[in-house]
Amino acid sequence: MIFLEDLAPGQRFSAGPVEVTVEAIKRFAAEYDPQPFHLDEAVAAEHPVFGGLAASGWHTAAMAMRMTVQALGHFGWGVVGGGGDLQWVRPVRPGDTLRLVAEVQEIAPSKSKPDRGSVLVRNAVLNQRDEEVQVFTVRLLVPRKPA
Amino acid sequence: MIFLEDLAPGQRFSAGPVEVTVEAIKRFAAEYDPQPFHLDEAVAAEHPVFGGLAASGWHTAAMAMRMTVQALGHFGWGVVGGGGDLQWVRPVRPGDTLRLVAEVQEIAPSKSKPDRGSVLVRNAVLNQRDEEVQVFTVRLLVPRKPA
Numbered sequence: 435m436i437f438l439e440d441l442a443p444g445q446r447f448s449a450g451p452v453e454v455t456v457e458a459i460k461r462f463a464a465e466y467d468p469q470p471f472h473l474d475e476a477v478a479a480e481h482p483v484f485g486g487l488a489a490s491g492w493h494t495a496a497m498a499m500r501m502t503v504q505a506l507g508h509f510g511w512g513v514v515g516g517g518g519d520l521q522w523v524r525p526v527r528p529g530d531t532l533r534l535v536a537e538v539q540e541i542a543p544s545k546s547k548p549d550r551g552s553v554l555v556r557n558a559v560l561n562q563r564d565e566e567v568q569v570f571t572v573r574l575l576v577p578r579k580p581a
Numbered sequence: 582m583i584f585l586e587d588l589a590p591g592q593r594f595s596a597g598p599v600e601v602t603v604e605a606i607k608r609f610a611a612e613y614d615p616q617p618f619h620l621d622e623a624v625a626a627e628h629p630v631f632g633g634l635a636a637s638g639w640h641t642a643a644m645a646m647r648m649t650v651q652a653l654g655h656f657g658w659g660v661v662g663g664g665g666d667l668q669w670v671r672p673v674r675p676g677d678t679l680r681l682v683a684e685v686q687e688i689a690p691s692k693s694k695p696d697r698g699s700v701l702v703r704n705a706v707l708n709q710r711d712e713e714v715q716v717f718t719v720r721l722l723v724p725r726k727p728a
Contacts, residue, residue, distance in 0.1 A: 466643040468650060469659045482696075483661050483722060491662070492639070492646045496613035499639045503615055512616045514630050515638070521664035549629075575630060 436509045437579040438551040441538050449504035450533030451562075452497050454489055454526055462493040488525035494532070494568050495520065498559045501534035506555070510577035518572035524565055531562040539571075543578065550577050583656045584726040585698040588685050596651035597680030598709075599644050601636055601673055609640040635672035641679070641715050642667065645706045648681035653702070657724035665719035671712055678709040686718075690725065697724050 463472030467490035470477035478487040499513075506513050526532070540554040552573045559568040610619030614637035617624035625634040646660075653660050673679070687701040699720045706715040 462643075465647070467646045469654065471659065481658065482724070483658060490646070491664075492643050495642065496609075496639050499614045499637070500612070507616065511628065511630060512618065515669070517638075517666070517668035519664070520667045522662070577629070 436506075436576070438510075438541060438543065438553070438576045439579045441541055441553055441576065443538055443540060445538040447505040447536045448534060449501035449536075451531045452501065452533070454497070454528060454530045454532060456487065456528035459487065459489045459493065459526075459528055462496070463490050466490065467492055484525060486525075487528055489527075489530075491520075491522040491568070494522065494526050494559060495570070497532060498534055498557060498568060498570065501532075501559075502536065502557060505534055505536050506574070509574065511575060514575045515572040516575070518570055520568070520570045522568050524561070524567045526561070526567050530567075532559050532567065534559055548578070550575055552576070583653075583723070585657075585688060585690065585700070585723045586726045588688055588700055588723065590685055590687060592685040594652040594683045595681060596648035596683075598678045599648065599680070601644070601675060601677045601679060603634065603675035606634065606636045606640065606673075606675060609643070610637050613637065614639055631672060633672075634675055636674070636677075638669040638715070641669065641673050641706060642717070644679060645681055645704060645715060645717065648679075648706075649683065649704060652681055652683050653721070656700075656721065658722060661722045662719040663722070665717055667715070667717045669715050671708070671714045673708070673714050677714075679706050679714065681706055695725070697722055699723070 471481045471484045472490050475487045536557045543551040557570040618628045618631045619637050622634045682705050684703045690698040704717040
């Protein structure tokens, strides 16, 4: 189990790979993001932005979270985040293979609650060409080591 | 179909409601965010932050996207966003009923591409007590009206 005192800027944790199938893209989209460019190859090919079938950004985010639990699930309270900056940098396509690299950026003990602190983590999802497809910069809540 | 010229700051679009069942919370978590506080009521009750079963933030985000497609799916190219600031403000609990209120904040024609512009939208998810549970402030790509 990881406490705030165990972490330092520059530390990296990684997870994956996860293969993105066309079936998974369409299944997620049908339930949560039912737009033609996530569901139908022919329509997606004509879309002026996507130009082909692409995973919902929220599907990428969900796959990233599964990898984040692998990478950071041993943090003291699990992976508990209040939010952050989420950027979809490139489309995720059928057949892509994704992996996660999480890098600790800042550590801040809480001023009001002595049992905890926050850790700023840059959570990057990369594809099989080592291109970033999503970056989520999130502040996680981490317990301090009991005195 | 909505073009950039049809939008103005202050315009609101809404969607929902969606009821959040305990089964849906556990099913999403099992696939994408398998942490005990999203899967097991007894363990969740002991968690120092959650104090009870709560939906994965990514599940809330996915439900919000489904409502966003209802609310903004008639935008010219669909709901196409590059990312933004995502904040989970309050936990989402079994039995909550969520709705979405999307408010246009800024409109900016593209300087380099004359066929499009960006629209800053504040996408708020509210529960049955009208409390915000998630806010995603996102820049969407919207086509301009053909000349």
